Amino acid sequence: HIALNQLAKEFNFKLDVVGISEIDKYAIQSYNAIHGETKNYGSICDIKEIPLVDIFTYSFPCQDISLAGNQKGFSRDSGTRSGLLWEVERILEQQEKIDKLPKVLLMENVKALAGIKFKDDFIEWQLKLQSLGYTNYWEILNAKDYGIPQNRERVFMVSILGKYSFNFP
Numbered sequence: 001h002i003a004l005n006q007l008a009k010e011f012n013f014k015l016d017v018v019g020i021s022e023i024d025k026y027a028i029q030s031y032n033a034i035h036g037e038t039k040n041y042g043s044i045c046d047i048k049e050i051p052l053v054d055i056f057t058y059s060f061p062c063q064d065i066s067l068a069g070n071q072k073g074f075s076r077d078s079g080t081r082s083g084l085l086w087e088v089e090r091i092l093e094q095q096e097k098i099d100k101l102p103k104v105l106l107m108e109n110v111k112a113l114a115g116i117k118f119k120d121d122f123i124e125w126q127l128k129l130q131s132l133g134y135t136n137y138w139e140i141l142n143a144k145d146y147g148i149p150q151n152r153e154r155v156f157m158v159s160i161l162g163k164y165s166f167n168f169p
Contacts, residue, residue: 001035004055018051044087049094056102060085062110065118074121089128096132105129105159111140113155126157134159137166 001017008015019039022028028040041047050056064072064082074082095101113122126136138157143150158166 004057018053021047044084044091047087047091049098050091050100052100053102055104055106057106057108058088059108060088062113065112066110067112071117074118076121076124085125089125092129092132101132101161103161105134105157107138107155107157107159109155111153111155114138114140129159133161135162135164135166137168139168141168 004015007013017035017038019041020028020031021041021044022031023043032038041050060074061081061084064070064074064078072078072082074085076083076086092101092105112118126138129136136157136159138155140153141156143152143154156168158168160166
């Protein structure tokens, strides 16, 4: 939210946050305290449809992917917390049926997502997005390279509906 607001100011576009999907009451309280009251769609498992949006940001729990976690993975039907990614697939498939796919998807997660152990599932996810018409660009970025005093590597993926060329800054 903060990064997109900064980009909106820098590139002179209007940003309206349509909502969030969160079940933790403390996370919801914190989010609203920082950003103002925001519609909460609740559990991602319960979302049937989202409004037409230009940008859809998402992540999913990293506990089953992170090197500090239990490494159970996020494969389809795994039942892991990280497997909630596939709920995004369900939502996007529904959006496609009603011709409301977002123009841009922005994903962030831990570096291990793109590692050898989870490579096949990460590729499966990218292929799914391609089948919906998205062109995917991903890279491992480190917060320290962007003015943040922390060595924190994360996978970012930008998926753009249609054929585009994108380069990470």
